[in-house]
Amino acid sequence: MTNLTFYTNPMSRGRIARWMLEEVGASYETVVLEYGPHMKGAEYVAVNPMGKVPALRHGDVVVTECAAICAYLADAYPDAGLAPAASDPQRGPYLRWMFFAAGPVDAAVTNHSLGWVPEGPKEEARVGYGTLGRVTDTLEELVSKSGPWLLGERFTALDVYLGSQIAWGQAFGTMEKRASFEAYVARITSRPAAVKAKQIDDALMA
Numbered sequence: 001m002t003n004l005t006f007y008t009n010p011m012s013r014g015r016i017a018r019w020m021l022e023e024v025g026a027s028y029e030t031v032v033l034e035y036g037p038h039m040k041g042a043e044y045v046a047v048n049p050m051g052k053v054p055a056l057r058h059g060d061v062v063v064t065e066c067a068a069i070c071a072y073l074a075d076a077y078p079d080a081g082l083a084p085a086a087s088d089p090q091r092g093p094y095l096r097w098m099f100f101a102a103g104p105v106d107a108a109v110t111n112h113s114l115g116w117v118p119e120g121p122k123e124e125a126r127v128g129y130g131t132l133g134r135v136t137d138t139l140e141e142l143v144s145k146s147g148p149w150l151l152g153e154r155f156t157a158l159d160v161y162l163g164s165q166i167a168w169g170q171a172f173g174t175m176e177k178r179a180s181f182e183a184y185v186a187r188i189t190s191r192p193a194a195v196k197a198k199q200i201d202d203a204l205m206a
Contacts, residue, residue, distance in 0.1 A: 004028035005057040007047060009035065010201040013066045014054035016164040018201060020070045022193035023160060024077035032204060067102040067161050074157035082157045090151050094158055097142065097150060101162035104129035105139070109165070109174050136176050139166065144180045148187060155191075163188040 006021060006028045008014030021028055033039045033053055040051040048055045048064045056063045056072070063072045074083035084090040108129045111117070117131070124130045142150060143166070149155045150162060167185045169175025188194060 003057075003059045005031060007031045007033055007044065007055040007057075008053045009033055009039070010204040012053050013164075015197065015201050016066050016161060017054040017056065017069045019164065019194050019197040020073050020082075020157060020160045022197045023082060023157075023191075024073050024080040026073065026077060065102070067098055070157040070161045071098060082155070082160075084151070084154075084156070090154070094151060094156060097162060098158055100138075101158075101165055104135050105162070105165055108132040108135040109169060113174050132175075136178075139175075140178055140180055143184045159188055 004021075004026055006014075006017065008018060008030060009032060018030075033044060038044070039053065045051050047057065047062055050064065052064075054064070054066060054069060056069050058072075058076065063069050071083065074080070078085075084094050107127065109132065111127070112132045118124045118127050129135050139162075146152055150158050163184070166175065166181050167189060170177055170181055170185055175181070189198075
């Protein structure tokens with residue numbers, strides 16, 4: 001695969017997408033965008049009308065949203081083995097938890113970080129995820145029962161995306177610290193691709 005252009009900022013969720021790019025072993029060009037007018041300018045808005053990063057251009061295909069980028073790359077580079085095939089029984093759990101991460105986890109953590117907490121059963125039902133505590137308990141059950149990775153013995157794009165959310169939650173205090181999370185985060189962040197991606201982004205921040 002060639003002609004991959006990665007739009008990012010080292011202080012963004014682009015760090016997750018870069019890790020995924022390193023996991024699949026893709027060759028790619030990086031375009032770093034500054035927050036503000038640069039990211040909201042006409043040239044980049046033509047790539048992503050939301051004016052946010054990350055985004056990925058693969059030939060004529062543009063993919064935005066971090067979860068979508070991770071899933072797209074996993075399918076585009078099947079030799080990396082980072083996504084169960086359509087005929088694999090693990091494809092269902094893979095998609096289930098990927099969407100859970102992009103939906104309930106992201107919404108619950110963001111709302112809580114902004115100081116908004118649903119009050120009572122009616123509001124909890126309306127937001128869908130219920131409460132951050134319920135989401136966290138669900139994640140802990142997944143991490144505790146699965147094995148070294150979220151789908152058991154197999155590392156996938158799910159570990160890159162949902163794993164990053166858990167890691168950030170532990171690092172920045174937006175998710176309750178739990179022993180199972182800390183052990184899992186230690187495993188995923190020690191992967192060579194994760195270490196390399198972090199070094200690249202940390203250098204760009206400097």
